[in-house]
Each structure stands twice: as structure tokens, then as C-alpha cells.
Amino acid sequence: DAKTTQPTSMDCAEGRAANLPCNHSTISGNEYVYWYRQIHSQGPQYIIHGLKNNETNEMASLIITEDRKSSTLILPHATLRDTAVYYCIVRLRRYNFNKFYFGSGTKLNVKP
């Protein structure tokens, strides 16, 4: 699986959009980008995933660059409860038993 690089931490004001970048320059054509988050002392929670196209769900939007070497997770209106560590993971989707390897993630601090 391709390696990902994320900033260590970011701050965001409550109610504003949080844009979390992820670099995955060695991503291959059949690897998906997944985003998870982990609130303190809990298990990771799925947010969104995508291959090429931008994706949106009730939690967030995922913007993937045309060359697929980077992506941005957007939380449109961050709340205090969005304070968490956000992990960007690249992996093959094809196999049911494919493993998830976590990088260091980005600690998002949402401030009042």
C-alpha cells in the first residue's frame, strides 16, 4: 500500500470549514483513498473513501487531485465534536482481507 503524508496538527474555528490535506504520491491506479478519524480513547470511525472522483456524504467531502497524488478531506462546518485525529489511508479495495495500515494522522483541534 502507498505511503501517506499528513500534517501533524491543524486548528480550525468552530463553524468554519476544516480542510485536511494528504499526500500519497506513490498511489497506484487501483488504490483507494480512505479517511478515518479517531476521537480520544475510541476506535477509529469511517468517514469517506474515493478512487478518482470527488465524493461527498453526510459527514464530509473528499477532493482527489487529477493526478491522484494528493487529496483533501473537507468538513464543511466543523464542530467541537470533530476534534480528533484524522487518518488518510491508501489501500487496495479489491480483496476482502486487505489490511489497513495507519500513518501518523492529523490532529484536528476545533476551537470555539
Next chain:
Amino acid sequence: GAVVSQHPSRVICKSGTSVKIECRSLDFQATTMFWYRQFPKQSLMLMATSNEGSKATYEQGVEKDKFLINHASLTLSTLTVTSAHPEDSSFYICSAREPGTLNNYGYTFGSGTRLTVV
């Protein structure tokens, strides 16, 4: 959606004893589950892949005799930390994926078990 339950959520044990952690898929069958360990302020580290009806496969550097994994049914995997030492104190998390689904939520994670060895 799929739910993965871990038990216990917290456990304190004496050095030298063994402790068992359970991971259950509540509303689906999981032929494969994964075990992670997380030290404070660090990321999740994959320890092993638990396979129903067969031996677990361990990541490089993880002692299989130290961390015994049993996946005896399609809804239960257990991790036993044997002869625990204080350095085994950590947050242990399991995950599973409902096979054959196209929802692609990836893997569902349990809420974790905080192990403290004293």
C-alpha cells in the same frame, strides 16, 4: 451498520498474568478480523490478522507466543496477552469487515480495550 464489540473496555492485571480480550461482530459474520495496538499519542499499529478456523498471521516484530489469537467462530476473535508486563500496557483495538458487502465502509472498529499491567 456493522457493529464490532470489544470486551472488556478496561482491564488492569498484575505483571506475569494473562489477560484475554474479546472482539465480536454483532450483526455480521467476519471470517477475518484484525488486531491493533496503540500506545499513548501514537498511531494504531497492526499486530495480526485473525482468520476464522485457521492460524493468525502476525506482523513483523509481533511475538505470536506472547499475543495468542483465537478465531473460533465467525463472530468472535480473542486476543490473549500472555505473561503480561508493564510494557504491554496499551490500547488494543480490533476491526472486522462484513464480507460480500459493497458498502465499502472499509472496516468497522471496536471501541478498544485499555490494558494496564501493574
